[in-house]
Amino acid sequence: METLHLLFNAITVIFIAATMFAAGLGTTVAALRSVFTNIPLLVLALLANLVVVPLLSWGIGMLFGLPAAAFIALVLAASSPGGPFGAKLAMVQGGDVVAGAAMQVLLATIGSLTFAPTANGILSASGVGQGVSLDIAALVGTVALLQLLPFAVGLLLRHCATPTARAWHPPATTVSNVTFLIVLAGMLLGNWHDVLALLGSLALLAGFVLAAAAFAAGTLLTTGPPVRRTTMGGIAAVRNAGPALAAIGIAFSGQPAILGALAAVLLSGLAAALPIAAVLNSRRNRPPTTRRAR
Structure with missing residues (x-):
């Protein structure tokens, strides 16, 4: 069992690195500059991901009357932006991968700093949970190693060796796609008992509604x-599991109920976001004649 857990972690690392590397290979410096110099885009994205989505989790948790463990898991997930699935959703929907990948890395980095105070504020105000204390340097280092570095290497290759970058982009995307499916299957198989245990509660529905509402907020x-x-809607819909898992291990002593609820929230969130991305992709790839006929 331990071997399978290590293998799953290794595949997850490969998925994150391959996705960000492929995004970097498909990005130009000029396109990236246009994203980071777009102040309204940056301000609105930060507002949506760092303020609106956490507040949505608070409201949804209270509205559904979630038990403490599920409420804590929902708030921890919502307080942690920049999930690596965000860049993948941009690819799945045929969206603006450059803007998506750049914003995901930025949000993951800033989210490493804002996660603890955001989660603390909501949990304290709601009277649920306890103080969340994390090693901020470790979180930032993880983001830099798994997300920023592969993206930067791909971007550098695109800038300095464009033919090589174009040749490497298809296989890097294939690795990202294959490992994405393996990670999804591993999440489902590895946490099926936790998800089944929550079928009688509203935790799964809360995670689904949060992701759908976050997608709408990020889009608007x-x-x-x-x-x-x-x-940007897809980026907002999926959250970064790393800080949330660290918080559960450190601040909540790895409580199984919270871990199970977090797995359920993340999986139900993907169940909401992936079909939206797939529908968007099918509409964008529909032949022009078909669109006119409709």
Whole structure:
């Protein structure tokens, strides 16, 4: 069992690194500059991910009357932006991968700093849970190693060796796609008992509703064409599990109930976000004649 756990962790690392590397290979410095110099886009994305989505989790948790463990898991997930699945959703929907990948890395980095005070504030105000204390340097280092570094290497290759970057982009995308499916299957198989245990509660529905609401908020609170807007929606819909898992291990002594609820929230969130991305992709790839006929 321990071997399978290590193997799953290794595949997850490969998925994150391959996804960010592929995103970097498909990015130009000029395109990246256009994202980071777009102040309205940055401000709105930060507002949506760092303020609106955490507040949505608080409201949804209270509305559904979630038990303490599920409420804590929902708030921890919502307080942690920049999940690596965000860049993958941009690819799945045929969205603005450059803006999506850049925003994901930025949010993951900033989220490493804001996670603890955001989660603390909501849990304290709601009277649920306890103080969340984390090693901020370790979180930032993890983001830099798994997300920022592969993206930067891919971007450097695209800038300095464009033919090589174009040749490597398809296989890197294939690795990302294959490992993505393996990670999804591993999450389902590895946490099926936790998910089944929560079928009688509203935790799964809360995670689904939070992701759908976050997708809507991310899409509305942004600028640019529809392709960029829905990409920002996908970025907001999926959260970064790393800080949440660390918080459960450190601040909540690895309580199984909270871990199970977190797995359920993350999986139900993907169950909401993936179909939206797939529908968007099918509409964007529909032949022009078909669109006119409709």
